[in-house]
Structure formats: structure tokens, C-alpha cells
Amino acid sequence: MSSLTLGFIPLTDCAPLVAAEAKGFFAGEGLDVTLSREASWATIRDKVTVGALDAAHMLAPMALAATAGAGGPVAPMIAPLALAVNGAGVTLSNRLSLALPAGAESLQEIAAGLAAFIGQRRAAGEPPLTFAVVFTYSMHNYALRYWLAEAGVDLDRDVRLVVTPPPRMVEQLRTGQVDGVCVGAPWNTVATRGGLGRVALRTSQFWPGGPDKVLGARAEFADDDRLAPLLRALVRAQAWCDVADNRDELAALLAQPEYVGAAAEAIRPALGEELIFHREGACVPRLEHAQWFLTQMRRWKQVDGDLDAQALIASVYRPALALEALGTTGLGAPVLVNPAPLFDGTTFDAG
């Protein structure tokens, strides 16, 4: 048996790691895996960098940012597998929801309502609204910024964006410290079940099939003998997670305190409805996704304009490794269609 230590954050999309352990997919590949629950993304990044973790559940843009040395030392990483697509959302506090025009349902209508309300507050000299995201380099941060900016909100002047650990966001919605949060499953469901707000945006509407988490490892791990069996075990687990009949069992498994530690009833809705682990090539880290992240990192001045984006993407995103794992497990290679456009019609090509 080969030993491996994998890090994760208590979020529903750590499911492939938990299922691979619980359903014996790791053991089936001769891997003895220790799952290590971590308290912050920064800890995950540092531990992967120094080799205290062999690989981890990671925000997709984090792997790109660490490799580019954005906001810290350069720490070359690879993303050989996407863990899931979609699953995040924006929840607005009840107070803020009441300020929106009645009947605002589409992403554009809600954003326009928010922009109008933010404009009124500014004119009245009231302090900017506060929104919490999970990490600077995350789909959550980019989706929230893109959505509000499209409606004409000036992200630097009109709102205050803070980084808050997901479990604490629910409490801060309750106390009014934040007016909205952009966070992954199950926390939007936990908040709405607690009567603390309404979900105004789901990333599955923002960008159907859009990226969220990947398996991240340091660059040297690309040549490690344990990588191929690890990926085979994880793609098998992802296929298992997607089977409708397994979802109740998966929700109960994730609900345990050593994993997500939230009610199974709060975890269950996103499975099947929002999060996709295996279908439609969900496990393939798409170059188009990385491309979009780089445009956002540039837009918000997180990386230099003269960064060689293509070289960075090619060194981090390794779709061939995911496809090889699918092929060798007999799960079959997916037909990769062009990614869907964003909610505003913006389309992508791999350039």
C-alpha cells in the first residue's frame, strides 16, 4: 500500500475525497489515504507547498494564483482533476432582499435592483454594503464581482468585500455584519433554512457547468507514481457521487462532524440539483475555465498584465491526466463540448 495525505475544507464538494475513502475506491487502488480536515485555504496552500499534504481539495483559481506567485511566494502547482462544477451561490440578507424590487428574479433584474439600492445609499451618505467571499482567489469572488460590475456597481467604491470563513458567514448574516455572502454548498442552504436570507445567484445560472474546485498538488507530484492511482480512485468516486440512488447515503456521510459537519438535510439539495461531479466531463479541468480565471485576475489587478497566461495555464491545468484516468478506469472519455456562455452571453474559446 502507498500512503497519501489529502487535505480538504468542510464543504459539500469535498465529496469525491470522502466517497473514495468511505466506498473503498482508494483501497481498491492500493492507496492508504489519510484525509486531513483543514481550517483555511491558506493552510491548504501552505501545506501542499511544503509537502505536508500530498494533494488537496482546492479552489481552482488558488492553484493558478500560487503558481503565479500572486499575493505570496511562487509555489508551482498542478490541477490534474476538477472535483466538481457549480455549487456556489450568493445569499442576500433579509434586509437587503426587501430592498429589491418585487418580482426581480433573473440575475440581471436582481443585480439592477442591487445597483439602484447601492446608488441610493451612496447618495444618502450611508456606508457601503458589505459582502463576504471565501477567498481572494476563488470563483466566489470573481462571480460576485462580475455580476455586480455588470450592473454598474463600482467594486472599489460602492461595496465592501471581506473574506470570511464559510461557517461564520451564516452567523454574520444573522447579526447583520454582512449584507450578502458568496459561498459554496451547503452554506447557502444552511442560511436559507435558518430563514436568514434568499439565494439571489447560483453559479449554475451565472455560468452553467462553470468551475469551482480542483484537486491541487505541488508541481513535483506530476511525476509521482501515486498520482495515477489517486486520480483513478477519485474519478470512480465522482461517478459514484453522481448516481441518484447514492445521494442520500452521500449526504449522510458528509454530514458527519469529521467531514462537513452540517445537517444532511442541508447538504442533500445541492447534490444532483447543483453540483455535478462526473457527468458531462465535470472532472476535466478545462483550459477555458483557467482562461476565464486569468481574465478576472487581470481585471481585478491580482496579476501583472505582462504575465504569460498561456504558459501558466499549460503548467497548472492538466486535462490529459483526468482524461487518462477516465480512460484507464473504463469510465470512458466524455464528449467535451464548448463551455456554456456566461449568463450575459459571453462565450469562450480555448484561444
Next chain:
Amino acid sequence: MRVLVIDPDPARAALVAEGLDGVDPLEVRQSAQFDAAEAASFSPDIIVVACDSADRDTLESLREAGETNPRPVVMFADRSEPGLAEQAIRAGVAAYIVDGLAPARVRPILEVAMTRFSLMQQLRGDLAKAKANLESRKVVDRAKGLLMKERGLDEDAAYKLLRKLAMDTGRPLGAVATDLLAFAGVLKGDAS
């Protein structure tokens, strides 16, 4: 010296205070969670946090956002993570305190962290300045090239003309060059 210790357990703040005994004036405040408003009003010289704290992402985002008054942050790793702190320091990841928090080591570590932090801040400022200078030089070169082509000047005369424009208007050379290029673009129809 004002130290903010973020830890649910008051024992660590007590250890820090013990280690800093003799520093005068000294104020060590303990807080279970990082609170931006509290930190702003307390205005610590340094923040101490466990490396397995959920507040790390928040602290890191404050540093990256280039807040007006950044603070050095020191992290300590518990003994349950053997080797992590040493590796992290070697990799330049962070100023982790090795092997938990022993009172005798608190003072030198905090002092080193604060010195290193101000050095880093200075380097960061220098880098930003160097980048801006380089950018300005590129723009000036392009403006010179434009003047040489359009006015048939040699390089020296083009530079002198730019410098005169800058002196006449009391603005930096880079700004004058940027304007010149922008106007040239408009006249050619680039920005219409």
C-alpha cells in the same frame, strides 16, 4: 508594543504576555476571532494567530488588499504538525513559530517578524516604484518615437521638446508623454 492574539484559548495570549515581560509599554489583547473593527481600533503592532486558525484567509486578504495600515502576522504551528513550521519557514511561506509557543522564544520571534515585515513592505514599495518608472520610460520612448516621425526630429530634439512641454505645464514627463500618445491616437481616429 500592542499585540493582538487571535485564539479561542486565552492561554496562548498569557504565554505571549509572559514572553514579552519587560517590554514597556505592552498591551496584549486576546480575541477568539478576528474582528476588523476591533483590530482597527486597537491598532496592534503585530498579530499572532495559530496556523490552523480559520481566520488566516481573512488576515491574508487584508494584507493583499493593500490596506492602508498593514500589520505583520506571525503564525505558530502546534506540535501536532511535526516539521511543518520548519518547512514553511524554509520555503518562505510564512514566519511560523516552530514547536508551539514557548515564552522564552516569543520576544525574539516577534521582533524578527516585525523587522522582516517592514523590510518586505519597503521592498514592495520599491518594486512598485521601479515598475512605474519602467512603464513611464516606455511611454516616453514611444512619445519620442512619435515626435521623431511626425516632426522629423532627431532623438535628442524630441526628448528636449517633451521635456519643455513637461516644464511648461508643470507635469511629470510620463504624464505629458501619455497625453501626447492619446491625442495622437484620437487624431488618427483610434479612440473615436
